[in-house]
Amino acid sequence: MAASLTTADLAHLRRALELAELGRGRVSPNPLVGAVVVRDGEVIGEGYHAELGELHAERAALKDCAERGEDPRGATMYVTLEPCAHTGRQPPCVEAILEAGIGRVVIGSDDPSEKASGRGPRMLRDGGVEVELAAGEEATAARLLNQPFRKHARTGQPLVTLKMAMTLDGRTTIPEGDSPWISGPESRDLVHRWRAESDAIAVGIGTVLADDPLLTARRPARSSFAPQSGSNLDRGAEGRQPLRVVFDRQARLPLDSQLLRTLDASPVLVVVSQAADQGRLAALRDAGAEILLAEEIDGALTDLSRRSLTSLFLEGGRTLASAFLASGAIDEARTFIAPVILGQIASRAGGGAGGTTPEEASATAGGGGSPAPTGPARQVALSREVEEIGNDVLITARFKEW
């Protein structure tokens, strides 16, 4: 099927992928989708899913055709994801494609959700439309574009991306009195973009006790930072903020923490265990936190997914990251390596576990005496990319593909 795609077909599909990117951070739990309509080699319409609840890419591209005064009858539509056949927040795209008289549809990737799974392409074929599914690089790019959506659809859990920053000597915590940062400003700007693109951010209570973080997505101050065109980064301060999640089995989150003082920016969910003191739980609830009871990471992830959260950005620290790793929950890791050597073990004050090697972690973990995870947890990445971000090196490693 895909063998019949020409170089021009693939170029149009790549353009549709570019368009799809423009919805990043705005459409979850829906997928990112882009569409291009081409007649006689000429692009006559383009569209993408821009905001949750608004037009799907196919309808947006057809609307663009109409606005340009172009007739899509007999044209080819390139779309990054199989068109939907069900009514959700929007009517089915298949109907719009059939009504518009599109003659051929080239699809970047399948939609693994139960209500889709090939129904749209079948209905198009039944309606006399030629349908082709891409293979190769463009198909891979179309699948990678929607990893959170795909994992959520296939497993009922959010995609987990672990972010870490470390020094050349493998340290992830800073000694008291030093600069609070390991990575450079450009890397930190990127982290804010990733936060803005995530449905939820998670840390362990050790990180909250040590750093008292805000965990909001904030707009970078430096003008040198160039967000991708259409990026939602500019909306950092006023746009959609991720849910902030603290894994805190004993409900130790301080009532005067920055997290609880900034609930108007975004809600805070505290994942606790049965062991948590009822009085502490009541105090956290009174302070405005939401409480989730989950003994295991797996259960917490399933619960987050039920809330339509498709992506979780795990910001550490090392103890929680190791626990996620041990439960096989990490899909992707993004690690910054800064050209810095710290060369000492002491961590900053604040009560968090400061261990920067597994030995140190188990010696200091938890601040509340929780054991560090044990046993082999080694995972080898399926793929990895290396790039320079300011003075840092960023390694992105993908462990699973959905």
Ligand SMILES: NC(=O)c1ccc[n+]([C@@H]2O[C@H](COP(=O)([O-])OP(=O)(O)OC[C@H]3O[C@@H](n4cnc5c(N)ncnc54)[C@H](OP(=O)(O)O)[C@@H]3O)[C@@H](O)[C@H]2O)c1
């Ligand atoms: N370099 C980086 O990228 C980076 C990122 C984040 C943090 N840090 C640094 O890391 C240090 C904190 O490290 P940390 O390891 O203590 O922090 P952490 O991993 O954020 O928190 C650890 C705590 O999480 C709680 N927890 C809840 N559920 C858990 C589970 N299922 N498994 C394991 N733990 C669970 C445990 O306390 P309970 O048993 O009481 O629940 C545990 O002690 C800070 O100095 C911070 O600055 C560095």
